Amino acid sequence: MTGTPNRDPVIALDVMSGEAGAAEAVAAADIAAERYPRLSFLLFGHQPVIAAELSRWPRLAARAEVIHSEDVVAMSDKPSQALRRARTTSMGMAIDAVKQGKANAAVSAGNTGALMAMSLFSLRTMPGIDRPALAAVLPTLKSESVMLDLGANTECDATNLVQFAVMGAAFARTVLGLERPKVALLNIGEEELKGTGELRAAATVLKGARLPMQFLGFVEGDKIGSGDVDVVVTDGFSGNIALKTAEGTSRLVTGLLGNAFRSSIWGKLGYFIARGALESLRAHLDPNAHNGAVFLGLNGIVVKSHGSANARGLANAIGVAHDLVTDDVNRRIRDDLAGVNMALATTLEPDAA
Amino acid sequence: MTGTPNRDPVIALDVMSGEAGAAEAVAAADIAAERYPRLSFLLFGHQPVIAAELSRWPRLAARAEVIHSEDVVAMSDKPSQALRRARTTSMGMAIDAVKQGKANAAVSAGNTGALMAMSLFSLRTMPGIDRPALAAVLPTLKSESVMLDLGANTECDATNLVQFAVMGAAFARTVLGLERPKVALLNIGEEELKGTGELRAAATVLKGARLPMQFLGFVEGDKIGSGDVDVVVTDGFSGNIALKTAEGTSRLVTGLLGNAFRSSIWGKLGYFIARGALESLRAHLDPNAHNGAVFLGLNGIVVKSHGSANARGLANAIGVAHDLVTDDVNRRIRDDLAGVNMALATTLEPDAA
Numbered sequence: 001m002t003g004t005p006n007r008d009p010v011i012a013l014d015v016m017s018g019e020a021g022a023a024e025a026v027a028a029a030d031i032a033a034e035r036y037p038r039l040s041f042l043l044f045g046h047q048p049v050i051a052a053e054l055s056r057w058p059r060l061a062a063r064a065e066v067i068h069s070e071d072v073v074a075m076s077d078k079p080s081q082a083l084r085r086a087r088t089t090s091m092g093m094a095i096d097a098v099k100q101g102k103a104n105a106a107v108s109a110g111n112t113g114a115l116m117a118m119s120l121f122s123l124r125t126m127p128g129i130d131r132p133a134l135a136a137v138l139p140t141l142k143s144e145s146v147m148l149d150l151g152a153n154t155e156c157d158a159t160n161l162v163q164f165a166v167m168g169a170a171f172a173r174t175v176l177g178l179e180r181p182k183v184a185l186l187n188i189g190e191e192e193l194k195g196t197g198e199l200r201a202a203a204t205v206l207k208g209a210r211l212p213m214q215f216l217g218f219v220e221g222d223k224i225g226s227g228d229v230d231v232v233v234t235d236g237f238s239g240n241i242a243l244k245t246a247e248g249t250s251r252l253v254t255g256l257l258g259n260a261f262r263s264s265i266w267g268k269l270g271y272f273i274a275r276g277a278l279e280s281l282r283a284h285l286d287p288n289a290h291n292g293a294v295f296l297g298l299n300g301i302v303v304k305s306h307g308s309a310n311a312r313g314l315a316n317a318i319g320v321a322h323d324l325v326t327d328d329v330n331r332r333i334r335d336d337l338a339g340v341n342m343a344l345a346t347t348l349e350p351d352a353a
Numbered sequence: 354m355t356g357t358p359n360r361d362p363v364i365a366l367d368v369m370s371g372e373a374g375a376a377e378a379v380a381a382a383d384i385a386a387e388r389y390p391r392l393s394f395l396l397f398g399h400q401p402v403i404a405a406e407l408s409r410w411p412r413l414a415a416r417a418e419v420i421h422s423e424d425v426v427a428m429s430d431k432p433s434q435a436l437r438r439a440r441t442t443s444m445g446m447a448i449d450a451v452k453q454g455k456a457n458a459a460v461s462a463g464n465t466g467a468l469m470a471m472s473l474f475s476l477r478t479m480p481g482i483d484r485p486a487l488a489a490v491l492p493t494l495k496s497e498s499v500m501l502d503l504g505a506n507t508e509c510d511a512t513n514l515v516q517f518a519v520m521g522a523a524f525a526r527t528v529l530g531l532e533r534p535k536v537a538l539l540n541i542g543e544e545e546l547k548g549t550g551e552l553r554a555a556a557t558v559l560k561g562a563r564l565p566m567q568f569l570g571f572v573e574g575d576k577i578g579s580g581d582v583d584v585v586v587t588d589g590f591s592g593n594i595a596l597k598t599a600e601g602t603s604r605l606v607t608g609l610l611g612n613a614f615r616s617s618i619w620g621k622l623g624y625f626i627a628r629g630a631l632e633s634l635r636a637h638l639d640p641n642a643h644n645g646a647v648f649l650g651l652n653g654i655v656v657k658s659h660g661s662a663n664a665r666g667l668a669n670a671i672g673v674a675h676d677l678v679t680d681d682v683n684r685r686i687r688d689d690l691a692g693v694n695m696a697l698a699t700t701l702e703p704d705a706a
Contacts, residue, residue, distance in 0.1 A: 139605070140605065141604070141605050141608045141609065151541050154541065154548065154549060155549070186594060188504055188507065188589070188590055188593040188594065188597075195507065195590070196507060196508070196590070220593075220594075220597045221593070221594045221595065221596070221597030221598035221599075221600075221601055222597040222598065222600050222601030222604070223601065224598055224601055224602075225598075225601040225602045225604065225605035226601060226604070226605070234594075236541070237541055237548070237549070237591065238590065238591055238594045240541040240573075240574070241539060241541065241573075241574045241587075241591050241594055241595050241598075242574065242594050242595065242598045243574070244541075244573045244574030244575040245574035245575065245577055245578075245594075245595045245598045245599050245602070246574075246598050246599075246601075246602045247574075247575045248574055248575030248576065248577055248578040248579060248599075249577075249578045249598070249599045249602035249603055249606075250602055250605075250606055251494070251575070251578065251579070252492070252493065252494050252578035252579070252603075253602070253603055253606040253607060253634075253638065254606060255494045256494065256633075256634045256637055256638070257610065257631075257634055259633070259634075260627070260630045260631050260632075260633050260634040261627060261630060263630045263633060264629065264630045266626055266627055266629055266630055267627045267629075267630030267631070269623075269626050269627070270622075270623040270624065270625070270626035270627020270628070270630065270631075271623065271627060272623070273619055273622050273623035273626060274613070274614060274619055274620045274622070274623020274624060274627070275623070276617065276619055276620075277613045277614060277616045277617045277619055277620030277623065278610075278613050278620070278623075279613075280609075280612070280613050280616060281606075281609045281610055281612075281613040284609055285606065285609070
């Protein structure tokens with residue numbers, strides 16, 4: 001269980017599961033230790049490997065305990081295979097530390113499906129939440145926004161979508177520092193009659209609920225990148241499609257841009273002269289800058305880092321975990337759920353008296 | 354009915370419905386008339402307006418007949434409102450010309466919902482097709498690809514998805530000139546067990562069918578822009594989300610790029626020097642270059658131009674209509690459907706003997 005915001009936060013870090021390796025993971029913990037002086041760590045993984053890395057980072061070593069795990073979840077493992085090894089893997093043991101109250105949040109760069117399955121099995125959903133959702137921060141033309149669910153639930157009903165909106169708004173208040181985030185449901189048109197029955201029912205509930213958010217109704221996919229919305233709520237199928245499409249399109253445009261610069265001597269010269277200015281584009285789109293997806297709705301905080309994140313990226317994911325712990329995001333979610341439970345009951349089940 | 358590939362193609366052009374206005378539409382027809390010497394036109398709209406424009410284009414005037422319509426479908430009209438005025442609007446009359454066999458294809462830059470509703474009501478679906486789909490050509494890192502459905506059908510079953518694959522492959526063979534296009538279903542993972550039951554059932558049928566395509570299985574959203582797939586098949590909800598997300602992300606990245614160039618004197622100078630090279634980026638991403646979405650699966654060809662397309666963009670949409678007519682895409686679809694009907698029947702309804 002979480003809910004110890006007054007104590008100094010403890011992060012259970014899965015050192016072994018990322019593609020970048022244990023050295024990057026330990027370096028990331030040191031970056032985070034510098035940024036957050038009250039943070040301490042439980043480092044899960046192969047003890048001799050971690051101890052060797054830790055010897056390079058005395059600041060971190062003073063605030064970290066190494067807990068040996070024999071086994072590692074592979075990127076190719078199925079969730080069911082990983083679940084059976086929850087007690088012996090660095091990922092499973094990090095999550096268990098949160099369950100046991102020894103850590104306030106778990107952070108892993110490993111296999112997403114395995115992390116979701118283990119977290120749900122071990123921590124269970126919060127009271128009032130039917131299903132957890134995967135949320136992340138994305139770059140926009142104005143600054144950043146939150147989108148969820150990114151793939152935890154292939155199909156969602158209206159109740160799920162309403163709960164995702166509550167969780168996403170709480171996440172945005174914590175991570176983006178917004179008092180009343182603008183929340184919208186992702187749809188194929190902005191008119192009230194568009195989309196599925198689930199979306200229309202969820203919109204009705206959110207319109208009537210008293211919540212610390214501005215509910216904008218429906219938005220189309222082009223608003224994900226525009227920055228007009230702070231929280232984009234959708235089912236895990238559409239959310240995953242949108243996330244991956246955005247990543248692919250970003251690669252497409254930057255790839256074409258690279259080709260254009262390389263296409264002539266003038267392109268090369270222009271790039272050389274403008275390269276300092278172009279750094280801001282690279283920095284804004286860098287996945288490491290927005291790293292740290294969160295499983296919201298569990299009895300505990302679990303943060304998923306990009307598998308390929310470098311030390312700086314993983315440190316940002318640890319930062320997200322830090323903020324969620326110190327801001328006690330799960331208390332926010334619990335409080336806000338009270339505001340929609342009545343609306344959910346009366347709108348979606350009018351006959352259930 | 355279409356199916357007159359040996360006669361010179363006749364295009365029924367809705368001159369009035371686009372945002373760009375009648376002058377651009379008539380200019381577009383002249384560009385297409387220059388490109389395709391055997392093409393002729395029926396121009397639907399307000400007769401005095403079109404006649405005045407036509408006086409500027411003698412080449413087009415010699416190959417165009419003006420048919421007066423009193424009314425225009427507005428961009429804000431609901432499909433039901435438009436349907437009631439099918440006989441008096443330029444859009445409705447252009448579609449009717451295809452139905453009557455007076456034209457081989459209708460082209461309109463008007464209200465998408467109205468155009469879909471009127472086309473379906475007037476032309477009906479082809480034998481063997483349960484629902485029509487909206488398909489379009491998108492830019493990729495390698496060249497171009499086709500995606501469908503982009504929003505005609507919010508929810509789709511396995512049979513719909515299989516039929517979309519057949520139609521999309523036929524479209525790609527015609528418009529992209531590929532002999533055996535690479536076709537894949539859009540999903541939230543590439544593994545066989547991912548996604549909805551409809552997707553898995555559609556994949557099973559497509560794997561077993563003998564069709565003029567390479568079926569690649571599932572792809573994620575990041576492959577839409579990569580160019581590794583020629584035809585991306587999905588339901589209209591996910592397709593619309595993906596299309597709009599791609600548009601928004603493209604605007605996000607190019608917007609950030611513009612900001613970067615404007616951010617310093619070095620950025621401005623670099624842009625000035627590289628601007629010729631950067632033209633290729635602009636050209637590749639220009640929606641006018643890829644203009645012309647198609648309603649596939651009807652007894653007749655209907656092409657939807659971007660509402661904001663300029664004359665060159667609308668001429669490209671007319672070019673798509675020309676290619677679909679001369680290549681007789683509907684015959685291709687009919688032939689290919691025969692190849693999947695048996696697989697559909699045995700795979701999806703094993704008890705229906």
